[in-house]
Amino acid sequence: MTRLNFRIELIAMAVVALTVFSYQSSSAQIAIVVNKANSLDNVSLESLKKIYIGKITVFPGGEQIVPAECANLRSSFYQRLLDWTPRRVKEQWLRIVFSGGSAIPPVSLKNADDVRNFVSRTSGAICFLKLSDIDGTMKVLAVDALNPLDKGYPLK
Amino acid sequence: MVNGLVLSWHRQIYKTQDSRQQEESMAGRKRILSPGSVIKKLNLSIFIILLIFSSARSQNGFRVYGFFDLEMKYMDLAPKNWTFDQNHLNVISIYSLDDHFTFINEMEWQHDSDHSADMGRSLEWERAFVEYKYSDALRIIAGKFLSPFGLYNERHSATPSIISTFLPIIYRDHEHWHSNAGKTFSKYSTGVGVLGSIYSGSWEGKYHLYLSNGRGPQQDQSDNNVDKGMGTRLTLAPPGAFLKLGFSAYRDRNGNDGNSRQRAIGFDIELDLDDLHMEGEAIRNHFEELDINGIPDGVFTSGGGYYILGNYVLFDSIKPFARYEYYDENRKMNNDAISIYTCGINISVTPKVILKGETHFHRFQMDSMRDFEMYVSSLAVAF
Numbered sequence: 001m002t003r004l005n006f007r008i009e010l011i012a013m014a015v016v017a018l019t020v021f022s023y024q025s026s027s028a029q030i031a032i033v034v035n036k037a038n039s040l041d042n043v044s045l046e047s048l049k050k051i052y053i054g055k056i057t058v059f060p061g062g063e064q065i066v067p068a069e070c071a072n073l074r075s076s077f078y079q080r081l082l083d084w085t086p087r088r089v090k091e092q093w094l095r096i097v098f099s100g101g102s103a104i105p106p107v108s109l110k111n112a113d114d115v116r117n118f119v120s121r122t123s124g125a126i127c128f129l130k131l132s133d134i135d136g137t138m139k140v141l142a143v144d145a146l147n148p149l150d151k152g153y154p155l156k
Numbered sequence: 157m158v159n160g161l162v163l164s165w166h167r168q169i170y171k172t173q174d175s176r177q178q179e180e181s182m183a184g185r186k187r188i189l190s191p192g193s194v195i196k197k198l199n200l201s202i203f204i205i206l207l208i209f210s211s212a213r214s215q216n217g218f219r220v221y222g223f224f225d226l227e228m229k230y231m232d233l234a235p236k237n238w239t240f241d242q243n244h245l246n247v248i249s250i251y252s253l254d255d256h257f258t259f260i261n262e263m264e265w266q267h268d269s270d271h272s273a274d275m276g277r278s279l280e281w282e283r284a285f286v287e288y289k290y291s292d293a294l295r296i297i298a299g300k301f302l303s304p305f306g307l308y309n310e311r312h313s314a315t316p317s318i319i320s321t322f323l324p325i326i327y328r329d330h331e332h333w334h335s336n337a338g339k340t341f342s343k344y345s346t347g348v349g350v351l352g353s354i355y356s357g358s359w360e361g362k363y364h365l366y367l368s369n370g371r372g373p374q375q376d377q378s379d380n381n382v383d384k385g386m387g388t389r390l391t392l393a394p395p396g397a398f399l400k401l402g403f404s405a406y407r408d409r410n411g412n413d414g415n416s417r418q419r420a421i422g423f424d425i426e427l428d429l430d431d432l433h434m435e436g437e438a439i440r441n442h443f444e445e446l447d448i449n450g451i452p453d454g455v456f457t458s459g460g461g462y463y464i465l466g467n468y469v470l471f472d473s474i475k476p477f478a479r480y481e482y483y484d485e486n487r488k489m490n491n492d493a494i495s496i497y498t499c500g501i502n503i504s505v506t507p508k509v510i511l512k513g514e515t516h517f518h519r520f521q522m523d524s525m526r527d528f529e530m531y532v533s534s535l536a537v538a539f
Contacts, residue, residue: 046358055292055360056292057292058255058292062255063255064255064289086507087472090507090508091317094314095311097248098221098316098317100248100260100262100283102252102260102289102295104219104252124255
């Protein structure tokens, strides 16, 4: 009986931990980051949507966009940006690639360290990251002229 | 004649038992490599070597994608039999030379890489073109590309990204690259094109204009006559991206069926409402024979058809779908149309591995054609 209780407690703790973890990642403040050399300071929400579904492939200056995605934020980011699941985003990209489109599908990055490395090395990179994970190696873009801490920021 | 055309088309889309037996007997014979097959094997070797060397540069703009499928098919036609078929193994490579130039290449093994093309098995270059991108609104392509016609020609037979295992009947014998004459339009175009996306507020418009060799007596790749193929595809999506309207047109002259003039137009619509997806297309095509002076000799065939398809997404990974198709090969003839009812289900095991199961009910107006059913299960993998 004691062993059974212990197991139930263990399962309950795991469920609570998972809930807290998923809440944290789903409620995290998401910022859009680009390479520091990128001249862009602001991106419209509409353009951001188009970038992540392959409809806009170059920055205003003519540079090829290389979108990237941070794996542990993928679900909440696509939910907030497009109201799509990651599976639907993948399907969209499969269609583009198999139809001969030259847009570059998002590069999948495991964690914040990988995002920082990738964005700081790739001039055309654009990615999303938790605001708390951002350092001085990259530039944060305003979305619809609102910064991540502003009221009404679209990716809250 | 029409009966013959229907039969011919029918044989080309769904490999009959006769052709399979013929292939099997061919396979038993001593194989002699023709110069063409030697060149294809050489091309394959060069491509694989390039892939190996290029993989080290994957971080520098070289990307490789692909897909393959395996079908299990049963047809309710005598002699009743079922078969496995690996329809496609496609490898797509994209090399971004810089911010403006991109090279796109796609190679397809159809059914089997190791047999001659006249048995319907082949190694084929699906696409090989260079793209110059000035901006998203202005791109120029040059080379061999899939003619942008309708919803599916550019998606061609990429089974992980199409809903049914088979393309709609209005694309006719599209699956078989080696027969251009029976197509509503040329599957491939070798030439140049200009395309782009234009945005106005939340409206999105796309255009694609192209000029190509068209269908010539020596296949589309080597049409040395002065009559070229040309076409366009235009799409418009109003704000919200739930609706997309498309228009396609294609014309060429001097096709495989002797001196002739062929043209086709198509309209398509896609509607996405949350988990519900609807799409439909209608195509009209015209074929006109010309005499040696290029003047129409009075033989004129006009065909057309349409389909509607709906699917619904359940639990993010299960897609039941239904499709109704109608095609009339020659509108001047009575009782030569075909209708196909298809219902099926796609299950995404992962976003890149899809199991498909579907049933097709073929119904012919022509008395000499027997109605039949076809059951297909397939596995489609994107990589």
